[in-house]
Amino acid sequence: MQIKSIQAGKRYGDLWALRNITLTLPLGSPLLLLGPSGGGKSTLLRLLAGLEIPDEGSIQVDGIPLPPNETTLREYRRRLGFVFQEGNLFPHLTAEENITLPLRHAHHQSAAEAKERAQSLLTRFQLLPHAHKKPAELSGGQKQRIALARALGHQPEILFLDEPTSALDPEMTAEVLDALSDVQREGRTLILATHATGFARRTGGTVAFLRNHQLEWLGPTAEFFAQPPTPGAAGYLARILRD
Amino acid sequence: MKPLRPHPLLTALSLFLVLSLLGGFFAIAFQSLHWEWRWDAVWAYREKFFYGWCTTLLLGSATLLLSIPLGLVLAAGRIAGWLPIRQFCTLLVELIRGTPLLVQILVLFYIVGSALGLQNRLLAGTLILTLFEAAYFSEIFRGAWLSIPQSLITSSRAIGLTPACTFRHIITPLGLRNSLPALAGQTASLLKDSSLLSVIAVTEVTHVAQEINAFTYGTLESYLPLALAYLVLTAPLAFFTRRWEKSLAYAN
Numbered sequence: 001m002q003i004k005s006i007q008a009g010k011r012y013g014d015l016w017a018l019r020n021i022t023l024t025l026p027l028g029s030p031l032l033l034l035g036p037s038g039g040g041k042s043t044l045l046r047l048l049a050g051l052e053i054p055d056e057g058s059i060q061v062d063g064i065p066l067p068p069n070e071t072t073l074r075e076y077r078r079r080l081g082f083v084f085q086e087g088n089l090f091p092h093l094t095a096e097e098n099i100t101l102p103l104r105h106a107h108h109q110s111a112a113e114a115k116e117r118a119q120s121l122l123t124r125f126q127l128l129p130h131a132h133k134k135p136a137e138l139s140g141g142q143k144q145r146i147a148l149a150r151a152l153g154h155q156p157e158i159l160f161l162d163e164p165t166s167a168l169d170p171e172m173t174a175e176v177l178d179a180l181s182d183v184q185r186e187g188r189t190l191i192l193a194t195h196a197t198g199f200a201r202r203t204g205g206t207v208a209f210l211r212n213h214q215l216e217w218l219g220p221t222a223e224f225f226a227q228p229p230t231p232g233a234a235g236y237l238a239r240i241l242r243d
Numbered sequence: 244m245k246p247l248r249p250h251p252l253l254t255a256l257s258l259f260l261v262l263s264l265l266g267g268f269f270a271i272a273f274q275s276l277h278w279e280w281r282w283d284a285v286w287a288y289r290e291k292f293f294y295g296w297c298t299t300l301l302l303g304s305a306t307l308l309l310s311i312p313l314g315l316v317l318a319a320g321r322i323a324g325w326l327p328i329r330q331f332c333t334l335l336v337e338l339i340r341g342t343p344l345l346v347q348i349l350v351l352f353y354i355v356g357s358a359l360g361l362q363n364r365l366l367a368g369t370l371i372l373t374l375f376e377a378a379y380f381s382e383i384f385r386g387a388w389l390s391i392p393q394s395l396i397t398s399s400r401a402i403g404l405t406p407a408c409t410f411r412h413i414i415t416p417l418g419l420r421n422s423l424p425a426l427a428g429q430t431a432s433l434l435k436d437s438s439l440l441s442v443i444a445v446t447e448v449t450h451v452a453q454e455i456n457a458f459t460y461g462t463l464e465s466y467l468p469l470a471l472a473y474l475v476l477t478a479p480l481a482f483f484t485r486r487w488e489k490s491l492a493y494a495n
Contacts, residue, residue: 051401078403087394092416092493101412106403134493150402 001079001157002027003048006065007057010043017043020057021215023208025158025191030184030205032221033193036236039210041193042162048191049160050076078106081151081159086167088147089135095142096122096131099150107154114153121149125179141172145179158189165196197240201225209233284459285468288451295451296472302369302447303434303476309373310433314380321385332381339378344439347375352443368440368447376433383425387418420491427484431477438473448472 002024009019018040025031025048033041046052047059050066050073058065066076089098096118103114122128125145135143144164151159161180165173177199184190184203194200200207200221207224209217211232219229228234249257320332339347351371352364361367391414399409438449449469456465 049401051397074400074403074405077401082401084394084398084401087392088398090395090398090413090417092420092491102402102404105408105412106405136493 002060002062003158004060005044005048005057006060008047008054008059009056010047010052011055016213018047018210018213021047022057023215023218025189026206027189028187030190030192030203032200032203032205032207033191033210034195034197034200034207034224034233034236035210035216036239040213041210044208044210045160045162045191045193049080049082051082078154079157081154081156083144083147083151083159083161083164085163086140086143088150089143091135094132094134095127095138095146098135098146099153102150103153117153118149121152122146124182125149139172140168141175144168144172144176148176148179148183152183152188156188158191159183161190161192161194163193163195165194195240197225197237209236211236278463280464281459281461282464285455285461285464288455288458292448292451292455292468292472295446295448298365298445299434299437299447299449299472300476302365302372302437302440302445305369306372306376306433306437307430309369310376310380313373313377315384317377317381318384318388321381322388336378336381339375340382344375344436345442347371348439348443364440364443364445368437368443368445372433372437372440375436376429379429379432380426383422383429384418386425387422388414390421391417416491420488420493423484423488423491427480431480434476435473 004024005021008021010017021040021044033044035041043052047054050059053066053068053073060066061076066073089095090101093101096115099118099121100111100114103109103117104111109117119128119131122131125148127142127145127149130138130142130146135146138146148164164180165176168176173196177196180190180192180199181202190203190205192200192203204221207217207219207221208215209224209230209232216232217224217229223229224233225237228237317332317336320328321336324332348368348371351374352367356362356367361370395413395417396409399413404412437447440447441450441453444450452465452469456462459465
């Protein structure tokens with residue numbers, strides 16, 4: 001699946017959250033969306049994942065622009081996985097039910113198939129003892145790993161992550177990033193908006209640096225960290241590495 | 244936050260205190276009235292009273308069964324409808340909630356009902372009450388719907404659920420959990436609201452009590468059992484809803 005953003009932009013009211021974004025998702029290698037908060041990272045993720053419709057330009061999948069209709073977009077989203085910053089899990093369902101819900105109702109698996117898949121994912125992320133707990137009984141890191149397991153349930157071609165560790169303390173952040181490294185080793189394409197620069201640097205791939213609602217720089221991750229390519233990027237890195 | 248559970252003995256003692264305080268207050272009030280109790284005159288009408296109580300129960304159950312789906316439709320119309328539908332539902336709900344039930348009963352029965360040739364009082368009463376309660380239920384459902392965090396709806400879209408699936412697996416269970424206390428309260432209100440149908444001579448239990456009072460002049464002997472007759476219906480409702488609420492709890 002080849003995904004391209006062609007001069008895409010998104011407006012909320014009178015405010016452009018994002019303008020004139022042209023990029024092609026690198027398949028099989030991660031794309032890191034970096035940049036200051038409010039710079040348009042989340043919006044770009046949502047556009048690429050078919051959760052929002054661009055107000056200008058288009059998102060193309062295998063050369064065909066995504067149509068602005070919910071049924072087609074839903075079919076497209078079913079091929080992807082998505083993890084948000086927080087509020088991913090349904091509070092009335094157990095960890096296991098959170099994972100089986102999309103398998104059963106969006107991917108038409110039988111109850112037994114979905115359960116088996118959920119159990120294998122829970123085992124993989126060392127969460128099996130928590131299978132029957134509700135989100136309120138789990139730590140932030142456990143919740144994010146369950147969200148990750150849910151996003152992987154149907155073997156998505158591409159996994160989108162919108163600041164998955166920003167609401168977590170350092171220990172839980174490490175927990176989630178370890179799980180993520182594990183997923184990355186499988187060769188699945190990750191599109192990750194993050195402030196976790198250490199992880200970004202280790203992950204490699206490509207950096208898209210977004211600032212002031214524009215794509216300011218696009219290039220190899222190693223290059224971005226070796227020599228900040230723009231004054232904006234230098235300022236951003238200096239600010240985050242200070243903490 | 245969960246309050247600490249006191250010792251059972253303490254609970255019983257406290258309940259005894261509260262009951263004797265309330266009981267004592269009413270005992271003194273009744274004492275000062277010097278009422279001459281005449282239960283025998285009223286006792287003769289017990290069958291009629293029981294029949295009226297059964298009518299209330301039937302009327303209330305039918306209204307509940309009809310007004311909940313209608314309330315859902317009105318709420319859906321207000322949230323997601325096409326503009327004229329949204330305006331219609333909003334206007335209807337605000338009109339019903341903004342005017343006295345008594346006026347609605349009289350207008351709908353004597354004017355609209357007559358025009359439509361609807362003469363069966365029990366049926367007409369059930370329909371009028373259904374419309375009234377549906378307006379209130381619709382606001383409870385709308386509130387429950389709006390109380391569901393947008394992040395969960397986005398989450399549901401992201402995992403590829405259809406709107407129907409989201410409604411069934413996410414909105415309904417979460418909304419039910421949030422609105423259960425209000426729904427139980429409204430159901431108790433519904434039972435008591437049905438007493439106003441006595442003005443169009445539906446022979447429900449309040450109408451019967453009014454008749455017994457007229458025949459026997461035993462005002463308190465007619466109306467105190469009436470209060471009890473409603474309490475027998477509403478108290479279990481409160482009790483079972485609380486238990487149901489506990490079984491639906493998902494967070495501390």
